[in-house]
Amino acid sequence: MITVEFPRREVLRPDGTLVGPMPNLGPEQLRDLYRTMVTARVFDQRALNLQRQGRIGTFAPAAGQEAAQVGAVFAMHRDEWLFPTYRSHPAMLAHGVPLERLFLYPLAHPQGGVPPEGVAVYSIAISIAAHLPHATGAAWASRLRGERKGFVALFGDGATSEGDFHEALNFAGVFKAPVVFLCENNGWAISVPREHQTAAETIAQKAVAYGLPGEVVDGNDALAVYQAVDEALERAREGGGPTLIEAQTYRLGPHTTADDPTRYRSPELLSEAERKDPILRLRLLLEGRDLWSEPDEQALREEAAQAVKDAYERAQATPAMTLEDLAAHVYAEEPPYLRREMEGLA
Amino acid sequence: MARLTMIQAINQALAQAMEADERVMVMGEDVGRNGGVFRATDTLFDRFGPDRAVDTPLAEGGIVGTAVGLAVYGMRPVVEIQFMGFTYQAFSQLVAQAARVRYRSLGRYTCPMVLRAPYGGGVKALELHSETLEARALHTPGLKFVTPSTPHDAKGLILAAIEDPDPVIVAEPLRLYRSHRDEVPEERYTVPIGKARLVREGTDVTLIAWGSQVPTAVAAADLAAEAGIRVEVIDLRTIVPMDQDAIIASVEKTHRAVILQEAPVMGGVGSEVAALISERAILSLEAPPVRVGGYDMPFPPASLEEEYLPTPERVKAAIDRVCRF
Numbered sequence: 001m002i003t004v005e006f007p008r009r010e011v012l013r014p015d016g017t018l019v020g021p022m023p024n025l026g027p028e029q030l031r032d033l034y035r036t037m038v039t040a041r042v043f044d045q046r047a048l049n050l051q052r053q054g055r056i057g058t059f060a061p062a063a064g065q066e067a068a069q070v071g072a073v074f075a076m077h078r079d080e081w082l083f084p085t086y087r088s089h090p091a092m093l094a095h096g097v098p099l100e101r102l103f104l105y106p107l108a109h110p111q112g113g114v115p116p117e118g119v120a121v122y123s124i125a126i127s128i129a130a131h132l133p134h135a136t137g138a139a140w141a142s143r144l145r146g147e148r149k150g151f152v153a154l155f156g157d158g159a160t161s162e163g164d165f166h167e168a169l170n171f172a173g174v175f176k177a178p179v180v181f182l183c184e185n186n187g188w189a190i191s192v193p194r195e196h197q198t199a200a201e202t203i204a205q206k207a208v209a210y211g212l213p214g215e216v217v218d219g220n221d222a223l224a225v226y227q228a229v230d231e232a233l234e235r236a237r238e239g240g241g242p243t244l245i246e247a248q249t250y251r252l253g254p255h256t257t258a259d260d261p262t263r264y265r266s267p268e269l270l271s272e273a274e275r276k277d278p279i280l281r282l283r284l285l286l287e288g289r290d291l292w293s294e295p296d297e298q299a300l301r302e303e304a305a306q307a308v309k310d311a312y313e314r315a316q317a318t319p320a321m322t323l324e325d326l327a328a329h330v331y332a333e334e335p336p337y338l339r340r341e342m343e344g345l346a
Numbered sequence: 347m348a349r350l351t352m353i354q355a356i357n358q359a360l361a362q363a364m365e366a367d368e369r370v371m372v373m374g375e376d377v378g379r380n381g382g383v384f385r386a387t388d389t390l391f392d393r394f395g396p397d398r399a400v401d402t403p404l405a406e407g408g409i410v411g412t413a414v415g416l417a418v419y420g421m422r423p424v425v426e427i428q429f430m431g432f433t434y435q436a437f438s439q440l441v442a443q444a445a446r447v448r449y450r451s452l453g454r455y456t457c458p459m460v461l462r463a464p465y466g467g468g469v470k471a472l473e474l475h476s477e478t479l480e481a482r483a484l485h486t487p488g489l490k491f492v493t494p495s496t497p498h499d500a501k502g503l504i505l506a507a508i509e510d511p512d513p514v515i516v517a518e519p520l521r522l523y524r525s526h527r528d529e530v531p532e533e534r535y536t537v538p539i540g541k542a543r544l545v546r547e548g549t550d551v552t553l554i555a556w557g558s559q560v561p562t563a564v565a566a567a568d569l570a571a572e573a574g575i576r577v578e579v580i581d582l583r584t585i586v587p588m589d590q591d592a593i594i595a596s597v598e599k600t601h602r603a604v605i606l607q608e609a610p611v612m613g614g615v616g617s618e619v620a621a622l623i624s625e626r627a628i629l630s631l632e633a634p635p636v637r638v639g640g641y642d643m644p645f646p647p648a649s650l651e652e653e654y655l656p657t658p659e660r661v662k663a664a665i666d667r668v669c670r671f
Contacts, residue, residue, distance in 0.1 A: 081419075113450045122418070123451040127442050133408055134443070137415020137423075144371075144397055144421065164439075167408030174403055175412075329449050330487050332456070332511040335540075335587035 004205045008216045008248070011223040014276050016284020023227040025074070027291050033074055033222055034282050034292070035300055037066040040090035041279060042304040043099055043311075044253075047106060050312065051257040056106040060087040064220070064252035067278030068184045070094045071225030072152055072247075075233055081120045083135040083153035087184075091154060092121055099311035100318075110321045129159035132168030132181065139172070139179035139242070150236030151179045152229065158189025160206065161197050169244060173210040178236035180229055181244045184219060186251035187273075191264040207244035219247030220278040223285075250276065349527040355497035356386045356462075356518065359504040360424065362534045364394050367422060370508060373400040374409055374426035383428055384464060384523055410436035410461065414444050417459040422508055430465035430517060431477035444513040445488030460507045461515045465493075466558040466608050467655055468521035470648040476520075477645060478558070478609035480585045483515055484618060491585040492539055493517040493557035497528035499583060502537030510539060519558035542589040544596075548578035551665050552596040554619055555606040556582040559656060563606050566661035575669060585615055590622055597627045602668040603635040606661055611639040633671030636664045 010019045025033070044063045050056045062069065069091035073082065082088075082095045089102045096119040105112030105124070115121035122138075125131035135153035142149050159165050160183060172179055183203050187194050200206060207214025213235070217228045225247050232243035250273040254261045261270075286292035327338050350358065363370045371394075372387050378401035381388035390399040402409050406427055413423040427433050433440065440461070447457035467476035483491035490512055494500035500518065507514035545560065546567055555563035560581045567577035578596050582589065597603050603623050605616035616637040623635050638656050646654050 110452060114452050114454045117454075123447070123455060125443060127438060130411070130438060130443050133411025133439065134415035134418060137412035137417075138419035139415070140412060141416045141419035141421045145419075163407060164411060167403075167405045167411060170403055170405070171408050171412050175400075326449070326452075329452050331448070331490070331587075332453075337587065337590055 006216045009224045010218045012221045039304040046308045059106040060256045061253035066090045067222035068219040068247035068249045071222035072229040075230035081151045083122045100314045103315035129162035129164040136168045136172040136177045139177035148237045150233035157185040169210045172242040176241040180232040190255040204246040214244040219249030347529045350530040351524045352497040352500045353523040355501040359501040363508045370422040371398040372424045406436040410439040417457045424460040427463040429475045430463040431474035464520035465517045467651045490514040495560035506536035542592040543581040545579040548576040550576045551602040552600045565658035569662040598630045601632040604664045607639040610642045633668040
């Protein structure tokens with residue numbers, strides 16, 4: 001058997017010390033990165049609680065994956081498109097989707113699927129990996145139009161078993177589409193562990209078969225993810241084509257609010273993962289450099305809690321939409337028979 | 347005006363669309379250097395280059411899936427799937443993605459792509475090369491579906507599909523690609539999506555057909571004429587959104603309807619047309635609408651396709667049934 005060595009990129013250890021040189025992020029960017037990750041976590045916990053109280057619908061928590069997502073988005077330009085999944089609210093928040101809009105999705109409001117104008121985020125495609133060919137196509141179009149942009153597509157380890165994953169990476173390689181495929185390998189596809197998705201030792205090594213660069217990074221290390229995505233995006237912008245990055249992280253919560261992970265995951269596994277929490281190690285780094293203090297932390301937590309609370313209230317107050325409103329968006333022009341059906345005439 | 351075959355008319359439409367709009371690109375298996383296995387994209391590679399006449403890897407899901415992304419990001423991809431039956435491998439991307447881009451984003455994103463594919467039997471092909479799949483599109487809100495029966499309509503419908511802001515499937519009857527020539531205007535023109543064509547006026551029976559079955563319908567109408575039955579033949583041209591008013595207006599005049607399709611009858615477009623007629627024109631009817639189509643079995647091996655496909659005689663028998671009811 002041919003084995004391929006994929007060294008894991010690590011920059012920040014769980015104890016907050018650096019493995020290698022600091023990436024090109026200044027003090028204010030580091031604090032911003034931390035603030036965004038914490039805000040995403042606060043949103044996540046609040047949404048989970050609201051679902052338990054029956055106040056929002058099904059929700060897919062992202063706790064534990066903030067470094068992989070926010071770290072990646074910090075390497076993106078604002079006009080570069082992000083292709084999210086239903087577990088991408090930290091990344092969407094970092095790329096400019098307001099908290100209030102993030103609440104509309106689990107509130108089942110039709111506008112939950114609509115990123116605001118000017119925010120370069122694609123709609124959530126739901127079917128696993130189905131958005132990956134779209135990312136390839138959009139990035140390919142960007143190249144054809146002569147732009148110098150790099151796009152980022154997020155997906156999980158389970159998605160790498162889908163045919164769409166294969167076709168998206170294969171096409172991206174052939175057409176030099178400027179897209180970074182960022183796999184958040186969080187260990188689980190609902191209840192099925194990563195070892196059952198593929199016999200391959202790493203997901204990153206799949207890149208070899210498509211003729212792409214591939215890399216494993218510590219997905220709980222925001223600085224390593226930032227650095228890897230930054231390099232891959234720069235290569236993409238310069239015409240170097242796509243990259244596959246496997247960010248090894250961990251899903252701390254359930255798959256969704258409809259899932260009970262105690263049925264398939266031991267408490268020991270979870271507590272081990274919690275020790276590697278991506279937020280904790282970034283705080284340790286900041287504190288070690290006198291960029292963060294306990295009062296800063298308290299202020300941030302209060303601010304985030306208030307922002308999330310306000311966002312939920314605004315989301316709830318968003319005017320409801322009707323089926324007639326939706327009927328206007330099946331096609332550019334509403335077919336006459338649809339109107340007849342809704343008026344009870346057909 | 348030149349007399350062109352359908353495949354020549356399609357080629358001309360694609361070339362004119364690419365000349366007029368640099369966002370238009372054709373993509374698919376063998377559509378580039380080879381000019382398409384049926385020559386639909388002949389010379390486009392030489393004229394517009396490899397970025398606009400694109401040979402893709404052999405993966406229908408990937409072709410349609412990347413076309414969705416291209417369309418969302420401002421291109422006008424015209425996908426060729428080599429045979430309609432191969433769209434099964436792109437079904438998820440068509441039905442669960444292309445059809446819903448506009449809806450799930452409330453119009454923030456749109457998917458103006460075209461999927462062209464030859465369809466239908468009658469050319470002695472291998473399994474899955476003779477499928478007729480309009481019913482799948484009919485049951486997929488968000489997709490449009492057109493099918494020409496003449497070279498003139500093929501050119502005009504393709505140009506309309508490329509201009510359309512939503513995903514459109516253009517189903518091209520394979521056996522009509524080179525079966526006859528038609529006067530096809532040289533200039534760019536469109537045939538409106540959603541409008542049926544009156545092929546022949548009549549007073550006794552309305553015969554509704556589309557795509558590959560229009561010549562069969564005309565032959566059946568000729569047989570009926572010999573027996574003194576004046577058949578009105580309607581070519582639907584568009585399956586989604588269907589020209590319901592044209593169907594109803596004709597049936598209200600003739601009081602009888604036969605619906606002819608190549609696909610298996612059960613759950614097909616013909617069933618929808620029959621239901622429509624029953625709901626909106628029951629008091630005009632002198633007889634129940636009758637459907638003629640493929641039998642409810644997968645398309646047979648080529649040695650048996652002549653027995654499977656509707657014939658003018660089978661259609662004539664249905665015309666007789668509604669006249670004698």
